[in-house]
Amino acid sequence: MPVSGDPAGPDPSAATRSRLVVLAGPTAVGKGTVAAQVRAKRPDIWISVSATTRPARPGEVDGVHYHFVSEDEFDRLVATDGLLEWAVVHGRHRYGTPRAAVEDRLDRGEKALLEIDLQGARQVRESMPDALLCFLAPPSMGELERRLLGRGTEDAEERARRLRTAAQEMAAEGEFDVTIVNTDVRTACRELVALFEGGSSRPAQTSSHHRSSEVP
Numbered sequence: 001m002p003v004s005g006d007p008a009g010p011d012p013s014a015a016t017r018s019r020l021v022v023l024a025g026p027t028a029v030g031k032g033t034v035a036a037q038v039r040a041k042r043p044d045i046w047i048s049v050s051a052t053t054r055p056a057r058p059g060e061v062d063g064v065h066y067h068f069v070s071e072d073e074f075d076r077l078v079a080t081d082g083l084l085e086w087a088v089v090h091g092r093h094r095y096g097t098p099r100a101a102v103e104d105r106l107d108r109g110e111k112a113l114l115e116i117d118l119q120g121a122r123q124v125r126e127s128m129p130d131a132l133l134c135f136l137a138p139p140s141m142g143e144l145e146r147r148l149l150g151r152g153t154e155d156a157e158e159r160a161r162r163l164r165t166a167a168q169e170m171a172a173e174g175e176f177d178v179t180i181v182n183t184d185v186r187t188a189c190r191e192l193v194a195l196f197e198g199g200s201s202r203p204a205q206t207s208s209h210h211r212s213s214e215v216p
């Protein structure tokens with residue numbers, strides 16, 4: 001499974017390492033939908049492909065949506081420090097961000113986005129304190145439940161499990177630098193893209209906490 005960085009090496013013309021943007025938020029808030037919109041609208045923004053031990057859903061393509069790996073392969077990635085962060089999500093499967101690909105993109109000064117869970121975002125905060133953490137929030141908990149049900153990819157037991165995790169995740173919003181409320185996908189996408197426009201050098205600090213209407 002090719003989860004390493006680009007063998008071409010860093011682009012010497014890229015003067016500064018860029019700042020990683022991390023998108024996290026509760027289940028079914030629309031992280032994947034917003035990330036897909038970013039992918040469609042802004043091919044210059046690279047989105048990490050995670051490794052996971054979860055089986056592929058119908059329509060998911062290995063290497064595109066995820067690197068679908070065995071438990072042994074995931075163990076190997078962890079043991080070789082090949083993951084920037086990883087977590088057991090919703091108490092079931094393991095998910096992690098291949099480290100080398102992210103480091104390559106940042107070294108080249110490229111725009112790089114991770115779409116991960118809260119545990120992973122906290123690990124990135126520890127290992128890359130200058131990363132910009134963005135919390136994607138639902139307009140309401142009722143709407144979150146409707147989206148989870150409407151997606152139709154989880155059975156009742158799994159939906160209940162995910163909603164329990166979601167309640168904990170919602171309580172962590174204050175740990176993030178920025179909140180974007182995903183009422184409308186196009187608006188959320190625009191607000192997320194705007195986070196990359198603040199320059200590519202390492203900022204001194206971003207600790208302010210915005211709701212979506214205040215996002216720069």
Ligand SMILES: Nc1ncnc2c1ncn2[C@@H]1O[C@H](COP(=O)(O)OP(=O)(O)OP(=O)(O)O)[C@@H](O)[C@H]1O
Nearest residue numbers: 026027028029030031032033147151182183184185
């Ligand atoms: N702004 C929106 N308005 C209405 N529906 C939305 C919006 N954003 C996403 N959705 C819908 O909500 C459902 C969940 O979205 P999505 O799968 O992108 O969530 P997610 O945060 O990636 O979930 P998970 O963390 O469980 O993988 C999908 O059916 C999607 O079409």
Ligand SMILES: Nc1nc2c(ncn2[C@@H]2O[C@H](COP(=O)(O)O)[C@@H](O)[C@H]2O)c(=O)[nH]1
Nearest residue numbers: 050051086087089095096097115116117120
């Ligand atoms: N900590 C990480 N979390 C990740 C990563 N890739 C995805 N995720 C999160 O997992 C859940 C469930 O995803 P699903 O595809 O099974 O619905 C979701 O919240 C993702 O954000 C990762 O590399 N690290």
